[in-house]
Amino acid sequence: MKNVIKNPRNGCSLHGALMTALAIRGVTPIVHSNSGCAVQNYLAENFAARLGRFEVPGSSVLEKQVIFGGGSRLREQIKNTVKVLDGSLYIVLNGCESAMVGDDVPGMAKEAAERKEPVICARFAGFHGSAHHGYSRAMWDLIDGAASLGIARGEESGRCGRLVSVFGIAPGLNAHFRGDLLELRRMFRRLDAEANIFFGPGGADELANAPSAALNVSFSKWGGFVCGRMEEKYGTPKLEFDFVPVGFEAVREMVLAIAERISPDDGAVDDFLREERVRFEYFMELTDEYRAAVIGARAALVGTESVVTGVGKFLNEQLAATVTASVITDSPASGGSNADNPRRSDDSEEIEDILRRSGADIILGSPMEAPIARELNVPLLEISPPAGPKLILGKSYLGITGAVNLTEDYISALTAHKAGRELEIALEIRRMSQKY
Amino acid sequence: MGEKIGKHIAIYGKGGIGKSTTTSNISAALAEAGYKVVQIGCDPKSDSTNTLRGNRYLPTVLDSMRDGNAVKLDDISVTGFGGVLCIESGGPVPGVGCAGRGINAAVTLLQELKLFEEFRPDFVLYDVLGDVVCGGFAVPIRDGITDRAYVVTSSDFMAIYAANNLFKAINKYAPTGGARLGGIIANGLSAGYSKSIIDDFAAKTGTRTAACIPRSLVISQSELYGKTVIEANPNTEHARIYRELAKYVAENENLVIPNPIGPNDLRAWARDWGDRIYNLETGVVTAREAI
Ligand SMILES: Nc1ncnc2c1ncn2[C@@H]1O[C@H](COP(=O)(O)OP(=O)(O)OP(=O)(O)O)[C@@H](O)[C@H]1O
Ligand code: SF4
Ligand SMILES: [Mg+2]
Numbered sequence: 001m002k003n004v005i006k007n008p009r010n011g012c013s014l015h016g017a018l019m020t021a022l023a024i025r026g027v028t029p030i031v032h033s034n035s036g037c038a039v040q041n042y043l044a045e046n047f048a049a050r051l052g053r054f055e056v057p058g059s060s061v062l063e064k065q066v067i068f069g070g071g072s073r074l075r076e077q078i079k080n081t082v083k084v085l086d087g088s089l090y091i092v093l094n095g096c097e098s099a100m101v102g103d104d105v106p107g108m109a110k111e112a113a114e115r116k117e118p119v120i121c122a123r124f125a126g127f128h129g130s131a132h133h134g135y136s137r138a139m140w141d142l143i144d145g146a147a148s149l150g151i152a153r154g155e156e157s158g159r160c161g162r163l164v165s166v167f168g169i170a171p172g173l174n175a176h177f178r179g180d181l182l183e184l185r186r187m188f189r190r191l192d193a194e195a196n197i198f199f200g201p202g203g204a205d206e207l208a209n210a211p212s213a214a215l216n217v218s219f220s221k222w223g224g225f226v227c228g229r230m231e232e233k234y235g236t237p238k239l240e241f242d243f244v245p246v247g248f249e250a251v252r253e254m255v256l257a258i259a260e261r262i263s264p265d266d267g268a269v270d271d272f273l274r275e276e277r278v279r280f281e282y283f284m285e286l287t288d289e290y291r292a293a294v295i296g297a298r299a300a301l302v303g304t305e306s307v308v309t310g311v312g313k314f315l316n317e318q319l320a321a322t323v324t325a326s327v328i329t330d331s332p333a334s335g336g337s338n339a340d341n342p343r344r345s346d347d348s349e350e351i352e353d354i355l356r357r358s359g360a361d362i363i364l365g366s367p368m369e370a371p372i373a374r375e376l377n378v379p380l381l382e383i384s385p386p387a388g389p390k391l392i393l394g395k396s397y398l399g400i401t402g403a404v405n406l407t408e409d410y411i412s413a414l415t416a417h418k419a420g421r422e423l424e425i426a427l428e429i430r431r432m433s434q435k436y
Numbered sequence: 437m438g439e440k441i442g443k444h445i446a447i448y449g450k451g452g453i454g455k456s457t458t459t460s461n462i463s464a465a466l467a468e469a470g471y472k473v474v475q476i477g478c479d480p481k482s483d484s485t486n487t488l489r490g491n492r493y494l495p496t497v498l499d500s501m502r503d504g505n506a507v508k509l510d511d512i513s514v515t516g517f518g519g520v521l522c523i524e525s526g527g528p529v530p531g532v533g534c535a536g537r538g539i540n541a542a543v544t545l546l547q548e549l550k551l552f553e554e555f556r557p558d559f560v561l562y563d564v565l566g567d568v569v570c571g572g573f574a575v576p577i578r579d580g581i582t583d584r585a586y587v588v589t590s591s592d593f594m595a596i597y598a599a600n601n602l603f604k605a606i607n608k609y610a611p612t613g614g615a616r617l618g619g620i621i622a623n624g625l626s627a628g629y630s631k632s633i634i635d636d637f638a639a640k641t642g643t644r645t646a647a648c649i650p651r652s653l654v655i656s657q658s659e660l661y662g663k664t665v666i667e668a669n670p671n672t673e674h675a676r677i678y679r680e681l682a683k684y685v686a687e688n689e690n691l692v693i694p695n696p697i698g699p700n701d702l703r704a705w706a707r708d709w710g711d712r713i714y715n716l717e718t719g720v721v722t723a724r725e726a727i
Contacts, residue, residue, distance in 0.1 A: 064501070064502060066533065066534050066537050067528055067533050067538040067541055068502060068528045068529075068533045069532030069533035071532060101532075101534045101537075
């Protein structure tokens with residue numbers, strides 16, 4: 001094993017949970033930890049935090065609280081936070097030291113709940129795993145915690161037949177999670193279903209609805225964890241995909257599987273798929289000539305497993321790309337993957353090595369691949385977190401909309417790069433000829 | 437840390453085994469012999485130096501730190517019997533916080549307050565809570581704070597087990613500048629075979645028995661007066677034993693890295709002693725037995 005890991009991109013569970021909580025409207029995190037834990041998230045993990053808000057209340061514990069316990073510091077912090085920051089749900093997130101010292105965090109949250117303040121606590125700490133682990137645990141604790149406070153809504157009499165919750169597409173997992181989720185919501189509506197997407201305008205209200213959903217759909221193993229817990233406790237059926245659907249074939253596979261579980265009105269599925277196919281083919285035909293220009297381009301992918309799988313398949317089948325390297329960055333999973341030659345690494349040096357040897361004409365990865373893309377003089381397309389300085393709002397790389405966006409960006413990146421190179425060469429030739 | 441002022445000695449052992457009693461009597465005997473002594477109780481119970489200071493009130497280092505004011509040496513120390521400077525690290529109330537980190541912080545603060553430069557002790561004794569339960573409690577034998585440790589044990593298996601654990605910690609830290617073992621202090625012995633058990637354990641681990649302190653009412657009685665045996669009953673056999681132990685501790689430079697016994701071997705060793713004691717009680721004594 002190497003003894004140095006260069007620039008790992010995955011933070012700790014606290015970071016994943018913090019990104020999750022901050023991205024859900026109405027949820028206010030309270031970090032019980034030393035202040036560096038939250039600042040680190042801001043600096044390293046979450047450029048995207050600049051979207052929206054970054055006021056993170058925290059207990060900022062010091063050595064004193066380590067020795068004597070941080071319970072009363074947290075009690076004070078909860079009281080003050082509830083007074084000065086709005087939130088329909090507050091969640092206490094634990095750093096490592098409070099967990100090691102054994103602070104009674106559940107007790108403090110319970111005290112607040114008894115004062116009728118909507119405060120819950122996470123049942124894990126920073127050291128329990130990666131940021132992705134933090135996403136899945138936080139999601140589950142938020143839903144289950146909201147239910148325990150009795151703020152769960154939905155049909156009194158059990159399940160809401162037309163409600164679906166979506167898991168596994170989230171900040172820290174997908175670069176375009178907001179757009180992807182809104183695209184999914186649009187698709188579900190066409191199947192007569194309403195979707196809880198959590199990271200959208202609905203926010204915390206959807207957490208309260210979640211236990212009464214008729215189906216949970218997951219698009220990564222991290223979402224799979226939440227679905228598993230929901231099935232155990234609330235009996236919610238689940239449907240898990242290990243890819244993010246991009247393009248018509250993937251959309252059809254997904255829609256048919258979902259339709260089987262939620263039985264939309266007769267004809268809704270056929271109508272919807274027909275429309276999606278027409279839309280997809282329309283755009284693909286328009287780009288015939290462009291696509292011909294990039295046939296056989298070698299692409300290297302870096303990102304979470306389900307994104308790399310979904311995007312890789314689309315590039316290969318629709319844009320005739322050769323995927324020469326796939327690097328999966330969200331912790332090793334058991335079982336195989338259907339992406340081309342996937343490698344698993346969180347180590348930027350190893351990833352750069354793989355990319356160097358891939359002979360790629362284009363890299364689809366995160367902003368962390370910018371230096372190697374520059375070194376190799378190839379274009380970089382952003383499909384993975386961590387978020388960089390580029391503003392990503394509602395754009396999607398999922399579904400038909402996502403396929404069109406991806407096609408547009410992928411081909412543009414290659415042609416612009418090629419044109420740029422040609423221009424450079426032409427200018428160079430002119431300079432040379434003027435010299436002599 | 438710069439130049440080391442005085443000999444720094446850590447005393448470990450299972451809970452309730454007699455660490456504080458033994459340490460305080462060693463301190464008292466050293467003071468009586470004319471040395472300048474500091475005793476630091478490294479235990480949230482903060483009862484280490486009780487018998488040196490007649491149970492007089494003494495705010496702990498961590499209590500003062502918690503109050504947030506600038507701490508002065510005078511606030512956290514009191515002069516006890518024979519001029520022994522008594523200090524208690526203190527710590528969190530039971531069930532919260534991290535006492536291990538507390539000891540660490542208290543010792544660091546004492547260094548920052550230049551305790552040793554000011555007081556210039558000949559001996560500093562650290563009476564450390566219980567078994568080595570986590571890294572925090574190993575602080576006094578790590579980082580060059582003390583250079584020698586003694587372990588108090590009875591012949592009970594769990595006390596020996598705790599001593600063996602301390603040996604593991606010493607074994608781990610000694611090569612990088614941690615303390616070495618000065619010896620085993622056998623305390624509270626009553627049965628005749630007890631000393632043999634401890635001597636055998638010492639031989640197995642490559643260490644020595646520094647003293648044997650029999651169980652005695654003199655100790656209990658002195659404690660009830662809030663005094664050490666040296667102060668309350670200076671002419672007893674126990675006072676003599678403590679003086680001898682103090683002399684041993686003061687002069688002993690034969691410091692070793694002990695070889696702790698592995699968990700299975702330790703159990704086998706204990707079982708073997710179980711058989712021997714059983715045979716003894718039932719009258720079967722083999723010739724080799726040094727009882
Ligand atoms: N040799 C002995 N004979 C009789 N009583 C003893 C003897 N040694 C210790 N004791 C008594 O045992 C009790 C516990 O002793 P002490 O407080 O010194 O133990 P300790 O190891 O410091 O305990 P702790 O781990 O709780 O700090 C005391 O009441 C003490 O008087
Ligand atoms: S791993 Fe622990 S200490 Fe480090 S940032 Fe995360 S919560 Fe804080
Ligand atoms: Mg004690």
